[in-house]
Amino acid sequence: MFETRxxxxxxxxxxxxxRWLATGWDGGYRTAxxxxxxxxxxxxxxxDLDSYARERLAAAEFERAGPxxxxxxxxxxxxxxxAGSVTVVATVGLSNPASLPIxxxxxxxxxxxCHDQPPTGTVNLxxxxxxALTDGTLATLLATAVEAKTAILQSLTGFTGTxxxxxxxxxxxxxDPAAFAGSGTEVGSAVRACVRDTIVGSLRVRYADEEIPNxxxxxxxxxxxxxxxxxxxx
Numbered sequence: 245m246f247e248t249r250x251x252x253x254x255x256x257x258x259x260x261x262x263r264w265l266a267t268g269w270d271g272g273y274r275t276a277x278x279x280x281x282x283x284x285x286x287x288x289x290x291x292d293l294d295s296y297a298r299e300r301l302a303a304a305e306f307e308r309a310g311p312x313x314x315x316x317x318x319x320x321x322x323x324x325x326x327a328g329s330v331t332v333v334a335t336v337g338l339s340n341p342a343s344l345p346i347x348x349x350x351x352x353x354x355x356x357x358c359h360d361q362p363p364t365g366t367v368n369l370x371x372x373x374x375x376a377l378t379d380g381t382l383a384t385l386l387a388t389a390v391e392a393k394t395a396i397l398q399s400l401t402g403f404t405g406t407x408x409x410x411x412x413x414x415x416x417x418x419x420d421p422a423a424f425a426g427s428g429t430e431v432g433s434a435v436r437a438c439v440r441d442t443i444v445g446s447l448r449v450r451y452a453d454e455e456i457p458n459x460x461x462x463x464x465x466x467x468x469x470x471x472x473x474x475x476x477x478x
Contacts, residue, residue: 246372266311266412276310323445334442337365
């Protein structure tokens with residue numbers, strides 16, 4: 245089973261010898277005993293992210309064992325859920341939402357610049373399954389988790405996510421093999437249910453005392469993707 249622990253603004257999802265795939269600055273495939281979600285302070289400007297992660301994990305007395313996600317959300321707002329073989333932990337912050345309107349609904353009143361930026365709000369997911377997945381199936385599981393995140397955020401807030409969302413998905417190479425991990429599979433269905441419940445739970449506690457922004461213009465930061473693409477028929 246994947247086990248969770250939270251210490252001093254660091255949340256760990258751990259399973260010995262797990263195989264991980266993560267997005268973000270510390271992303272890619274690796275074998276490691278844990279993945280982490282680390283809360284950064286307001287005004288965070290450090291660019292030596294690997295060194296910073298090591299410092300924070302050492303202060304929490306965690307060994308640097310795997311991928312690290314960063315968020316501006318206080319980890320007291322983290323929420324977890326389990327279903328079948330799956331464990332998920334989420335943090336949700338919407339200070340920097342991203343909107344993708346269709347042509348008829350486009351709003352041009354918000355900032356639209358695309359640029360690198362440190363974590364501010366972020367929706368971060370740590371996902372683990374005790375099933376054994378190939379690298380390709382692990383990538384499918386990541387896509388399933390991101391699709392579920394997008395669907396529930398679109399339903400609850402109207403945003404597809406934020407400008408700095410990140411996901412780490414892990415599996416147990418010694419577990420019962422699963423050849424597929426899409427939404428119609430046991431493991432994919434469990435991930436969808438857990439992502440839904442963790443996002444709803446974290447969103448409710450994070451915004452218990454303040455309004456969720458209704459538009460990108462109402463938020464502290466964020467982007468509206470209003471650029472044009474050139475359609476073609478392949």
